Amino acid sequence: xxxxxxxxxxxxxxxxxxxxxxxxxxxxxxxxxxxxxxxxxxxxxxxxxxxxxxxxxxxxxxxxxxxxxxxxxxxxxxxxxxxxxxxxxxxxxxxxxxxxxxxxxxxxxxxxxxxxxxxxxxxxxxxxxxxxxxxxxxxxxxxxxxxxxxxxxxxxxxxxxxxxxxxxxxxxxxxxxxxxxxxxxxxxxxxxxxxxxxxxxxxxxxxxxxxxxxxxxxxxxxxxxxxxx
Amino acid sequence: xxxxxxxxxxxxxxxxxxxxxxxxxxxxxxxxxxxxxxxxxxxxxxxxxxxxxxxxxxxxxxxxxxxxxxxxxxxxxxxxxxxxxxxxxxxxxxxxxxxxxxxxxxxxxxxxxxxxxxxxxxxxxxxxxxxxxxxxxxxxxxxxxxxxxxxxxxxxxxxxxxxxxxxxxxxxxxxxxxxxxxxxxxxxxxxxxxxxxxxxxxxxxxxxxxxxxxxxxxxxxxxxxxxxx
DNA sequence: TAAGTTAGTGACTAAACACTAACTTGGCGC
DNA sequence: GCGCCAAGTTAGTGTTTAGTCACTAACTTA
Numbered sequence: 001x002x003x004x005x006x007x008x009x010x011x012x013x014x015x016x017x018x019x020x021x022x023x024x025x026x027x028x029x030x031x032x033x034x035x036x037x038x039x040x041x042x043x044x045x046x047x048x049x050x051x052x053x054x055x056x057x058x059x060x061x062x063x064x065x066x067x068x069x070x071x072x073x074x075x076x077x078x079x080x081x082x083x084x085x086x087x088x089x090x091x092x093x094x095x096x097x098x099x100x101x102x103x104x105x106x107x108x109x110x111x112x113x114x115x116x117x118x119x120x121x122x123x124x125x126x127x128x129x130x131x132x133x134x135x136x137x138x139x140x141x142x143x144x145x146x147x148x149x150x151x152x153x154x155x156x157x158x159x160x161x162x163x164x165x166x167x168x169x170x171x172x173x174x175x176x177x178x179x180x181x182x183x184x185x186x187x188x189x190x191x192x193x194x195x196x197x198x199x200x201x202x203x204x205x206x207x208x209x210x211x212x213x214x215x216x217x218x219x220x221x222x223x224x225x226x227x228x229x
Numbered sequence: 230x231x232x233x234x235x236x237x238x239x240x241x242x243x244x245x246x247x248x249x250x251x252x253x254x255x256x257x258x259x260x261x262x263x264x265x266x267x268x269x270x271x272x273x274x275x276x277x278x279x280x281x282x283x284x285x286x287x288x289x290x291x292x293x294x295x296x297x298x299x300x301x302x303x304x305x306x307x308x309x310x311x312x313x314x315x316x317x318x319x320x321x322x323x324x325x326x327x328x329x330x331x332x333x334x335x336x337x338x339x340x341x342x343x344x345x346x347x348x349x350x351x352x353x354x355x356x357x358x359x360x361x362x363x364x365x366x367x368x369x370x371x372x373x374x375x376x377x378x379x380x381x382x383x384x385x386x387x388x389x390x391x392x393x394x395x396x397x398x399x400x401x402x403x404x405x406x407x408x409x410x411x412x413x414x415x416x417x418x419x420x421x422x423x424x425x426x427x428x429x430x431x432x433x434x435x436x437x438x439x440x441x442x443x444x445x446x447x448x449x450x451x452x453x454x455x456x457x458x
Numbered sequence: 459t460a461a462g463t464t465a466g467t468g469a470c471t472a473a474a475c476a477c478t479a480a481c482t483t484g485g486c487g488c
Numbered sequence: 489g490c491g492c493c494a495a496g497t498t499a500g501t502g503t504t505t506a507g508t509c510a511c512t513a514a515c516t517t518a
Contacts, residue, residue, distance in 0.1 A: 026338075042466070044469095048465065110401070124403055158392075166395060170387075174353055190380065190384035194385070194420075260475065262476095271498080472505100483493105
C-alpha cells in the first residue's frame with residue numbers, strides 16, 4: 001500500500017486509465033487487472049470503487065457524454081454564423097476523438113452493447129442530441145441564406161454525422177495515418193460545397209482560410225496548432 | 230456422432246454459424262464452444278477444420294470480402310446510367326449488411342483488429358476498393374452531366390461511404406428499428422440532390438420511383454435472386 | 459489518544475477460454 | 489464385406505477472467 005487517495009480522485013483515475021487502455025487493447029479485452037496495474041493498485045481495489053465492471057463502463061460512458069455535451073454547448077455559444085458554428089462543431093468533435101481515441105473503440109464495440117443495454121441507449125441518445133444540434137445549425141444557415149434552402153436539414157444533418165463517423169472509421173482502420181481534424185474540415189468543406197448553389201458561396205469562400213482556427217477548438221491542447229491566416 | 234460430412238462442407242457450415250453468432254453475442258465474446266454447439270459438433274472438432282481461432286476469423290473475413298466484391302461487380306455490370314449504378318451499389322451494400330448484420334459487428338470490433346493485423350489490412354483494402362468504385366461512378370456521372378462537375382469525386386465518394394457507415398452505426402445502435410435499405414436510398418437521394426444543381430435534376434427526377442427497385446436488389450430471396458435482363 | 463471509518467491488500471474461487479492428444483467410428487473405394 | 493483414413497469424440501491442459509473475503513494500514517475526529 002503505497003499512497004492512499006480520496007475515493008473521488010481514485011474513481012477518476014480509474015476512469016481515465018480505462019479510457020487510455022480501452023484504446024490500446026480493445027474495450028472488451030480490457031481486464032480489471034490491467035486497469036489496476038495501470039493505476040497502481042491491486043485488482044481487488046477496483047471493485048471498492050466500482051461494484052461491477054459494467055458500473056465502471058457506465059461511468060466511463062457518462063464521462064464521455066459529459067465531455068461531448070460540453071463541446072456542443074461551446075459551439076452553440078460562439079456568436080459566429082450558423083455555417084461557421086457547424087464547422088466549429090465538427091472540428092471540435094473530431095479533435096475530441098483524436099485526443100481520446102478510445103471513444104470510437106467503445107462506440108463501435110458491439111461487445112458492450114450486447115451485454116449492456118443501458119450503455120447502448122446512452123450512446124443512442126448522444127447521437128440523437130448531436131443530430132438535433134447539427135439539424136438546427138443547418139436549418140439556421142438555410143434561413144440565413146448561407147445554404148441551399150431546397151434540402152431537408154435533418155437528412156443533411158445525417159450526412160454530416162455520417163461524414164464524421166465514416167472518417168473516424170477510416171482513420172481507425174487505417175492505423176490513424178492522417179490528421180483527423182484536417183481531413184474532416186476538408187471533407188466538411190466538400191459537403192458544404194454541395195449544399196451551396198454552385199458559383200455562389202459567400203460564407204464558405206471567405207472563411208475557408210480561417211475555418212480551421214475554430215473558436216473554442218484550439219485552446220492550447222495537443223491538437224489544433226493555431227494556423228490561422 | 231450423428232452425421233459425418235466432408236471437410237469442405239463442414240468448413241462452410243462453421244463459417245456460416247460463426248457469422249450468425251458473431252452478430253448475436255459479439256465477435257470477441259464468441260467462443261469456439263458456442264460455434265460448435267450451433268453446428269452440432271463438439272468444441273474440439275472445430276480445431277480439426279481450423280488450426281486456430283484466428284484462422285477461422287480469417288476465413289470468415291475472406292468470405293465477406295468475396296461476397297462484397299461479387300456485389301460490386303454486379304453493380305458495375307448493369308448497363309444503367311452512372312447515377313443509377315451508384316444507387317444500385319449503395320442499395321446492394323445495405324441489403325447485404327441487413328441480411329448479414331455480423332458484418333458491421335466484425336468491422337467495428339476493435340478486438341479483432343488489435344490481435345489480427347492481417348484482418349485489419351484486409352478490411353482496409355476492402356474499403357479502398359469500395360471507395361475507388363464509388364469515385365469512378367461519380368466521376369462518370371459528372372462527365373455525363375448527371376451530377377455537378379464542380380465537386381471532387383473522391384471527396385464526394387467519401388461522403389457516400391460515410392452515409393452508409395453512419396447509417397449502419399445508427400441502425401446498429403438503435404436496435405435495428407428501421408429498414409436499412411429504405412432509409413439508405415432516401416438519404417442517398419438527399420446527397421445526390423445536393424450534388425445536383427438545384428432545379429435541374431434530370432436523372433434523379435424520373436428515376437426516383439424506380440430507385441428502390443434496383444436490379445438484383447429487391448428479389449424475394451435473401452441474396453441476389455434472379456435479376457432479369 | 460482512542461475509536462471509527464475508509465482505501466487498499468493478498469490469497470482465493472469458479473467459470474470460461476483456446477487448444478491438445480489419444481482414441482473411435484462412419485463411410486468410402488475396392 | 490473389408491480395410492483405411494478422415495471426421496469426430498472424450499478427457500484433459502494451462503491460462504485468464506470477474507468477483508469475494510478476511511484482514512490491515514492510514515486518515516479523521518471526538
